[in-house]
Amino acid sequence: MATSLSSNLLIIINLLTFLLSIPILSTGIDLSLHGATNCDKFLQTPLILIGILLLASSLVGFVGVSSRNAFLLWVYLFTTFMLILAALVFSVFAFVVTNKGAGEAVSGARFYEYKLGDYSNWLQKRVSNPKNWMKIKSCLQDTKVCKSLQQANPTKDEFYNKNLTPIQSGCCKPPIECGFTYQNATVWDKPSGFSASNPDCNTWQNNGSVLCYDCQSCKAGVVDYLKTHWKKVATINIIFIALLIIVYTIGCHAFRRVRTERFFDRYMI
Known part of the structure; x- marks a missing residue:
């Protein structure tokens, strides 16, 4: 039986x-x-x-x-x-x-920011590989991960109180340490005489198709998501x-x- x-x-x-x-x-x-x-x-x-x-x-x-x-x-x-x-x-x-790796709290904000070097070397290399990143970036642009932030049009206080996803935090805005002036969710003005040690600050552009998609913080957000x-x-x-x-x-x-x-x-x- x-x-x-x-x-x-x-x-x-x-x-x-x-x-x-x-x-x-x-x-x-x-x-x-x-x-x-x-x-x-x-x-x-x-x-x-x-x-x-x-x-x-x-x-x-x-x-x-x-x-x-x-x-x-x-x-x-x-x-x-x-x-x-x-x-x-x-x-x-x-x-x-x-x-390994976790988001870092931002003073006065509910969201976290992410640094690529905090994560495992294997994940870093896979995501940062130029061929892989080109595909990932294209995917992020196709899915318009930052569009919901643009449509909501939050004030500065509302934006800082948002629970951004790792990808939104890393790809849709510049790092807060850059000291840019907030205009809206995806427009941040660089102050006159601006200089910063973080290369992401120079990489950021207000162009909706560019933003911070080539930033290390964006790659870190993708790694944290993965x-x-x-x-x-x-x-x-x-x-x-x-x-x-x-x-x-x-x-x-x-x-x-x-x-x-x-x-x-x-x-x-």
Whole structure:
């Protein structure tokens, strides 16, 4: 009874996985064909890969247990084991590279400011790589991350009381230490005879398509965003690993059942 239950459970799991893979793969293909922004293009490759992997794995598992094919079940178990291993490696790596860096409080403001050097070297290098940053900056410009601040048109006091996101704080305004005069959320005037040690102060422009998109603070905001979301993904990944281990255990029971049945079919009948 236990072994029959394991086979039935594995069939149900793989059927659900197959159904899940269809919208994931369809979304990835749709983004590759009709994606309008660079952000869409960032998403298409991982979605397509995940969809293909889930589709192939579920089909192999479903056919293997339905046809009592020991080889296909072995391939399925090997793939599942490699997924568990990859998920474990990713979780450990994610926690390691996100253990450094945090926003710094600004006097008289509710938002924080971010410095690139506070974060892990790996994240710094990945984001600061000119090729990567060109794509990220294009994505930020396409999604108009600063537009909501412009539309709200807050007063200086209202602006300083806003809970800006790390990206808004780093990319949509100059660092407060620059001492610029606030006009509106994305227009800050440089004082006469201005000079500053922070290179971001010279990089800032009131042009809505430029702002601080090339600032180190903007890169730091992106890194902080990645850090926060990687931690969330790594935490969720632990649940995913637990589910994979359960599926792998059920698969092992089904695999032993198939091998036992094949043995009796070959030698005992």
